[in-house]
Amino acid sequence: MLQVQHLSFGYTTNPILKDISFSAQAGDYIAVIGESGSGKSTLLKLIYGEYDLDSGNLSWNNEAILGPKYNLVVGTDFMKYVAQEFELMPFISVEENIGKFLSNFFPDEKKERTAALLEVVELTAFAKTKVKLLSGGQKQRVALARALAKAPEIILLDEPFSHIDNFKKQSLRRNVFEYLKKQNITCIVATHDKEDVLGFADRILVLDHAKIIADNTPENLYKAPETALIASFFSEFSVINETFIYAHQLHVVAHSPLKAIITNSYFKGAYYLHRADINGNSVLFEHPSSITIGESVCLQITKPE
Numbered sequence: 369m370l371q372v373q374h375l376s377f378g379y380t381t382n383p384i385l386k387d388i389s390f391s392a393q394a395g396d397y398i399a400v401i402g403e404s405g406s407g408k409s410t411l412l413k414l415i416y417g418e419y420d421l422d423s424g425n426l427s428w429n430n431e432a433i434l435g436p437k438y439n440l441v442v443g444t445d446f447m448k449y450v451a452q453e454f455e456l457m458p459f460i461s462v463e464e465n466i467g468k469f470l471s472n473f474f475p476d477e478k479k480e481r482t483a484a485l486l487e488v489v490e491l492t493a494f495a496k497t498k499v500k501l502l503s504g505g506q507k508q509r510v511a512l513a514r515a516l517a518k519a520p521e522i523i524l525l526d527e528p529f530s531h532i533d534n535f536k537k538q539s540l541r542r543n544v545f546e547y548l549k550k551q552n553i554t555c556i557v558a559t560h561d562k563e564d565v566l567g568f569a570d571r572i573l574v575l576d577h578a579k580i581i582a583d584n585t586p587e588n589l590y591k592a593p594e595t596a597l598i599a600s601f602f603s604e605f606s607v608i609n610e611t612f613i614y615a616h617q618l619h620v621v622a623h624s625p626l627k628a629i630i631t632n633s634y635f636k637g638a639y640y641l642h643r644a645d646i647n648g649n650s651v652l653f654e655h656p657s658s659i660t661i662g663e664s665v666c667l668q669i670t671k672p673e
């Protein structure tokens with residue numbers, strides 16, 4: 369179990385994280401979200417032992433995780449960290465990079481494991497390609513596979529799919545998160561992308577102003593977002609009667625007291641997103657077709673149970 373107790377840290381006298389506490393069980397997937405600069409990457413680096421805490425404690429299965437003041441070499445075998453910049457060996461092949469830290473005493477096992485991981489990150493066809501010839505997204509996938517090669521107990525992923533195109537992203541996410549669950553590997557993911565979270569994460573930690581402002585399941589946070597920051601992570605929304613209403617929860621109906629005048633219409637593929645004005649307040653709603661700017665419509669809220 370990962371335990372983070374009353375962690376506080378700043379690179380300078382300015383605190384980046386204040387009194388952060390949470391825990392994660394074996395196999396848990398915890399997503400860390402928050403605005404750019406809120407300290408998501410810093411939290412992962414601290415868990416990895418890259419910096420010394422100003423105060424608080426970190427431990428994995430009751431063994432303290434210590435910073436550079438107490439630990440000459442950063443990192444341990446049980447924990448892997450895949451950063452936004454990935455350090456790979458450019459002049460050797462993809463499979464050599466992945467197998468780099470696997471023992472040559474067990475060649476069959478090494479081959480099997482490398483092949484399985486190549487499949488997880490969908491790079492089997494590139495096994496023999498030198499890493500320097502790969503795109504940014506492909507390199508990110510090699511870094512991920514290499515981190516998984518030695519079967520860590522916990523993995524820290526910083527924006528793990530940020531460089532990967534939309535065609536690949538969906539199936540890769542499924543492969544990687546299913547693999548981590550199956551192997552019972554704890555995973556802490558810093559992300560801006562709700563697609564990395566919904567359907568996969570067990571819990572979301574929300575960082576804001578150096579604190580955890582929410583620690584809950586994706587479902588609970590989605591259904592009852594307590595702040596605009598949380599609602600905005602999931603979808604476009606409006607504030608109506610001091611409640612956050614997602615754009616898809618606001619519908620055009622024949623009659624209702626909520627009368628709105630369309631101010632903008634955006635094509636979004638399966639639907640149009642409209643901006644409208646209700647007595648000087650701007651709202652957003654989805655509609656299957658485009659509505660002319662200046663037209664008046666009646667809106668109704670439908671919230672989930």
Ligand SMILES: Nc1ncnc2c1ncn2[C@@H]1O[C@H](COP(=O)(O)OP(=O)(O)OP(=O)(O)O)[C@@H](O)[C@H]1O
Pocket residue numbers: 379380384402403404405406407408409410411558
């Ligand atoms: N090495 C460093 N030295 C000094 N300040 C730093 C350092 N790394 C990050 N910071 C500062 O710490 C704060 C938190 O940065 P961090 O990278 O943890 O945020 P983040 O939430 O991961 O952001 P992003 O979503 O943009 O990656 C920022 O204000 C950043 O400028």
